Every structure is written in C-alpha cells, then in structure tokens.
Amino acid sequence: MTAQTERPRRLTLGALVHGCGGHIAGWGHPDARPDGQLDFPFHADLARTLERGRFDALFVADVVAIRGHQLDSLSRTGRAEHFEPLTLLAALSLVTEHIGLAATATTTYNHPFHIARKFASLDHLSAGRAGWNVVTSVAPLEAANFGHDTHLAHELRYRRADEFVQVVKALWDSFDDDAVVRDKATGRYYDPAGLRTPHHRGEHFAVRGPLNISRAPQGHPVLFQAGSCETGREFAARHGEVLFTTQHELGAAQAFYADVKARAAAHGRDPDQVLVWPGLTPLVAPTEADARRRLAELQDLIHDDVARRLVQDHIGDIDLTGHPVDGPLPDIPDTNRSRSRRELLLKSAHDEKLTMRELAHRLAAGSVVAGTPEQIADHIETWFRARAADGFNVSFPYLPGPAEDFVDHVVPLLQQRGLFPTAYEGTTLRENLGLPRPVARARHLEEAGR
Ligand SMILES: Cc1cc2nc3c(=O)[nH]c(=O)nc-3n(C[C@H](O)[C@H](O)[C@H](O)COP(=O)(O)O)c2cc1C
Incomplete structure (x- = not known):
C-alpha cells in the first residue's frame, strides 16, 4: 500500500440502490415507483440525488437467481427482477461524476479473469470509482443455474473466494501503472518490461494471465465484503476495505467493530483502512409521530403470505403455510441450521408473546430508524462516535421519496455538525473514502508463482 496523507476520521456514506426500495412491501407504497426497477432514467435521477447528498458510493446487490422457491409469496414482493449490476453501473458512470459505483459479484459462480476484467473496465470507465x-x-438456488445440484459448502466457498481474490488482485497488477506509454515516436504501445504474467496455479484456479487491460485508475477497485460468521469475518479482515454488517444494537455493533478491526490488525493491516458500515434504513418525517405512522403504513402493506415467508426464512425448516398470522408461532422443531439469530428470534417471540405477524414486522423493519432529521442524525453521530460504525450502508424503505428526504434534511445536519464534508475531496472512490491506492505487486507474485 502506498503511504497517504493521514486524514482525521470522518463519517463515510454508501447507499444501497434497489429500485423497489429496501422494505419488503416498499414497492407497494402509494409514492413508490416500482416501474423504476428496470428504468434507466429512474436510476440516473436517483444516482444524481445521492451525488447531491455527497454520498461516497452507491451499491447494487446481486443474486444470480430468482430470489426464492415460493413464487406465490415472491410474486407479492419487488424482488423477482433486477438489473445485472455491472451493466447498470457502467451506464450510471456516464451520468455521474463523483459517486463511487460498487456492485456485488459472486466468487462461487464466476471466474477470476472475468471479474478482474469487468471491474477494471468499470474503474477506467468511471475514472476510478469502482468497488x-x-x-x-447466499442463495442455494444459484447453484442450479450453473450446473450444480447443491450449493458449494460454506467453508469451501470461502477457500475458493480467498484464492479468487488473490488471483483477481494479481491480474489487476498485470500492467505497471506507467507501462502503457502509447508512444508513437518509439513505436511502443506499452513497455514490455512493465507487463507481468501471474502464472497462477492453485486449488481452484489455473490462470496464466496477464489481464488484457491496463492498470485501473485506483490500482485495485475498492473491495467491499460482508462476512459475518467466523470464516467470513476472517476473510473480510484479510481482504475487505469496506465491511457491511447487519447490526441493529449499539453494543453488538461496537463488539463487531472491535472484532473485525482487531482481526485486520492481526493480518498486518492498518485497522483505520478497514471501514465498518452497518445498515441503516432511515424513514424521515417532520415529527416522530409522523415517522412512526409512516412505518406502520408500510408494515400494513405486508401480505400475510409474505409475513409467513419472512418468519419461515429466518427460522428455517418448517412450513408455516396455513398457520394463522395473527396467532402465536407454532412449536418449532430443532433444526440442524442451529443459528444464534434463529434462537434469539424464537426467544423474543416466546418471551414477548409475539404473533407471527408481529415477528414478521420486526424482521421487515430490520435496520429502519424512523424519526425526525435530528433523531436520525443523532443515531448516526452516536454510532460513529461510539466506534460502532465508520459509516453506513443506507437503504431506503421505498424510492425515491425517502432518499430525497435523507439528502435534503439529514445530510445537511451531518455537515453542520462537522461529521460529513460538503464537497467531494478526491476524484476516486479510494480518495473519498480515505483508503490508500495499492502499489503494483505483480513482479513479486510472478516470481513467487514460478
Ligand atoms: C449489506 C449486505 C449486502 C449483501 N449483499 C449480498 C449480495 O448482494 N449477494 C449475496 O449473495 N450476498 C450478499 N450479502 C451476504 C454476505 O455476503 C454474507 O454471506 C452474509 O453476510 C453472511 O455472512 P457469512 O457468509 O460469513 O455467513 C450481503 C450482506 C450484507 C450485510
């Protein structure tokens, strides 16, 4: 990593872009624009709104399958269709100037050469804004779209991912930064001494390389990651530069923050160069009562089938079809999924005597913070100062209204409080996030590979 001028710790913000919004029933809200889901002008307007709010990045999630077996309940959500993320981001790179453009790509159903090439291309297209x-x-259904009967086992997926990322980084370092000279006078398009061939041979991949595109403006596009189990956190601490997490409580978020920073340090990394971004779904209203009413309106839009499905997805291995949503949860048999989150849900449902619908509402609310602009700014400031977050992955319950509200009413407060800048400081996503630009290390890798 190159040395970079130290800058004081400051809040960073990313926005999760999903045309139908983050709330499961958001697409059905009277002011929502579900027609925006596959509409480019809608996405272009949204990206410009986020850029007006000086968001560091926008992020497009992805699953390479339709999102669920139960087509009846799926058909009542806006989750069945979405743009292929890199195609969308390439288009958005042309109508935005500053905002970072990050997308999910899976290491389980892709090949490192394709991914290295696509993200390097996006980084060139956007002049250094790719992530x-x-x-x-996460979705076993993806396996069936790529010739497999079952999803690759969890540990194996992460082993493959680790090798995948190493290969991608080596490919990104194929050309030295100054190797492509395009010098008509000497007749050299590039300097052959500045081109490195990774010659990678590992457990999962054999990739000779080099990559057929010059080194990206950022050296490496910024790596985002969201590992949360033991293996996932280790992977995130080794490679991730922005870490997404779904923490809803301050104490747990602080513990996660301390844990992944310590893991990054143990891997010889500077913990300040690993940014932790919990999710936040702001629902802004002039008064707290208005905000609560708006959230209740959204929750009321959740269809009974979707409520059942939400609960079922979180507790697993039981068919809740036919069970009354306004009654208590039926007895749930033990499952070999044994997950701490599941146990916690079942315990609170039991202790608080929640009906299935109430539990579903709690799950659907997830990271929603409904309140006045001041309350939402307070939440952000508290989490930032308490080192529960370096920034937030902000999603909006529906679009575009709540994104505009956040940009117009919450961002100015964060700026007035000196937490968030009023203008983009750098030109690349790395510069805006305060992350250093990696130096090419291909020469060293080439020697190691031989
Ligand atoms: C904000 C956020 C966004 C995520 N986006 C995706 C995604 O687009 N596609 C996907 O397959 N998984 C996604 N995940 C899931 C994570 O990659 C990860 O698998 C999950 O957090 C569970 O962690 P684990 O793999 O350590 O068990 C996301 C997770 C979070 C918190």
Missing part, C-alpha cells in the same frame, strides 16, 4: 462487493453467494 467490488465480494460475496460467496
């Missing part, structure tokens, strides 16, 4: 959210795929 890659490295995932190992």
Whole structure:
C-alpha cells in the first residue's frame, strides 16, 4: 500500500440502490415507483440525488437467481427482477461524476479473469470509482443455474473466494501503472518490461494471465465484503476495505467493530483502512409521530403470505403455510441450521408473546430508524462516535421519496455538525473514502508463482 496523507476520521456514506426500495412491501407504497426497477432514467435521477447528498458510493446487490422457491409469496414482493449490476453501473458512470459505483459479484459462480476484467473496465470507465462487493453467494438456488445440484459448502466457498481474490488482485497488477506509454515516436504501445504474467496455479484456479487491460485508475477497485460468521469475518479482515454488517444494537455493533478491526490488525493491516458500515434504513418525517405512522403504513402493506415467508426464512425448516398470522408461532422443531439469530428470534417471540405477524414486522423493519432529521442524525453521530460504525450502508424503505428526504434534511445536519464534508475531496472512490491506492505487486507474485 502506498503511504497517504493521514486524514482525521470522518463519517463515510454508501447507499444501497434497489429500485423497489429496501422494505419488503416498499414497492407497494402509494409514492413508490416500482416501474423504476428496470428504468434507466429512474436510476440516473436517483444516482444524481445521492451525488447531491455527497454520498461516497452507491451499491447494487446481486443474486444470480430468482430470489426464492415460493413464487406465490415472491410474486407479492419487488424482488423477482433486477438489473445485472455491472451493466447498470457502467451506464450510471456516464451520468455521474463523483459517486463511487460498487456492485456485488459472486466468487462461487464466476471466474477470476472475468471479474478482474469487468471491474477494471468499470474503474477506467468511471475514472476510478469502482468497488467490488465480494460475496460467496447466499442463495442455494444459484447453484442450479450453473450446473450444480447443491450449493458449494460454506467453508469451501470461502477457500475458493480467498484464492479468487488473490488471483483477481494479481491480474489487476498485470500492467505497471506507467507501462502503457502509447508512444508513437518509439513505436511502443506499452513497455514490455512493465507487463507481468501471474502464472497462477492453485486449488481452484489455473490462470496464466496477464489481464488484457491496463492498470485501473485506483490500482485495485475498492473491495467491499460482508462476512459475518467466523470464516467470513476472517476473510473480510484479510481482504475487505469496506465491511457491511447487519447490526441493529449499539453494543453488538461496537463488539463487531472491535472484532473485525482487531482481526485486520492481526493480518498486518492498518485497522483505520478497514471501514465498518452497518445498515441503516432511515424513514424521515417532520415529527416522530409522523415517522412512526409512516412505518406502520408500510408494515400494513405486508401480505400475510409474505409475513409467513419472512418468519419461515429466518427460522428455517418448517412450513408455516396455513398457520394463522395473527396467532402465536407454532412449536418449532430443532433444526440442524442451529443459528444464534434463529434462537434469539424464537426467544423474543416466546418471551414477548409475539404473533407471527408481529415477528414478521420486526424482521421487515430490520435496520429502519424512523424519526425526525435530528433523531436520525443523532443515531448516526452516536454510532460513529461510539466506534460502532465508520459509516453506513443506507437503504431506503421505498424510492425515491425517502432518499430525497435523507439528502435534503439529514445530510445537511451531518455537515453542520462537522461529521460529513460538503464537497467531494478526491476524484476516486479510494480518495473519498480515505483508503490508500495499492502499489503494483505483480513482479513479486510472478516470481513467487514460478
Ligand atoms: C449489506 C449486505 C449486502 C449483501 N449483499 C449480498 C449480495 O448482494 N449477494 C449475496 O449473495 N450476498 C450478499 N450479502 C451476504 C454476505 O455476503 C454474507 O454471506 C452474509 O453476510 C453472511 O455472512 P457469512 O457468509 O460469513 O455467513 C450481503 C450482506 C450484507 C450485510
């Protein structure tokens, strides 16, 4: 990594862009624009709004499959269709100037050469604004689209991901920064001494290289990651530069923050160069009562089938079809999924005597913070100062209204409080996030590979 001028710790913000919004029933809200889901002008306007709010990045998630077996309940959500993220981001790069453009690409159903090439291309197209959210795929349904009967086992997915990322980085370092000279006088398009061939041979991949595109403006596009289990956190601490997490409580978020920073340090990394971004879904209104009413309106839009499905997805291995949503949860048998989150949900449902619908509402609310602009700014400031977050991955319950509200009413407060800048400081996503530009290390890798 190159040395970079130290800058004081400051809040960073990314926005999760999903045409139908982050709330499961958001697409059905009277002011929502579900027609925007596959509409480029809608996305272009949204990106410009976020850029007006000086968001550091926008992020497009991805699953390479339709999102669920249960087509009945799926058909009542806006989750069945979405743009292929890199195609969308390439188009958005032309109508924006500053905002970072990050997308998910899975290491389980892709090949490193394709991914290195696509993200390097996006980084060139956007003049240094690309980011890659490295995932190992959460949806087993993806396997069936790529010739597999079952999803690759969790540990194996992460082993493959680790090798995948190493290969991608080596490919990104194929050309030295100054190798492509395009010198008509000497007749050299590039200096052959500045081109490195990775010659990678590993457990999962054999990739000779080099990459067929010159080194990207950022050296490497910024790596986003969201590992949360033991293996996932280790992976994130080794490679991730922006870490997404779904923490809803301050104490747990602080513990996660301290844990991943310590893991990054143990891997010889500077913990300040690993940014932790919990999710935040702001619902802004002039008064707290208005905000609560708006959230209740959204929750009321959740269809019974979707409520059942939400609960089922979180507790697993039980069919809730036919169970009354306004009654208590039926007895849930033990499952070999044994997950701490599941146990926690079942315990709170039991202790607080929640109906299935109430539990579904709680799950759907997720990271929603409904309140006045001051309350939402307070939440952000508290989490930032308490080192529970370096920034937030902000999603909006529906679009575009809540994104405009956040930009017009919350961002100015963060700026007045000196937490968030009023203008973009750098030209690349790395510069705006305060992350250093990696130096090419291909020469060293080439020697190691031989
Ligand atoms: C904000 C956020 C965005 C995510 N986006 C995706 C995505 O687009 N595609 C995907 O397959 N998984 C996505 N994930 C899932 C993570 O990659 C990861 O698998 C999950 O957090 C569970 O962690 P684990 O793999 O350590 O068990 C996302 C997670 C979070 C918190």
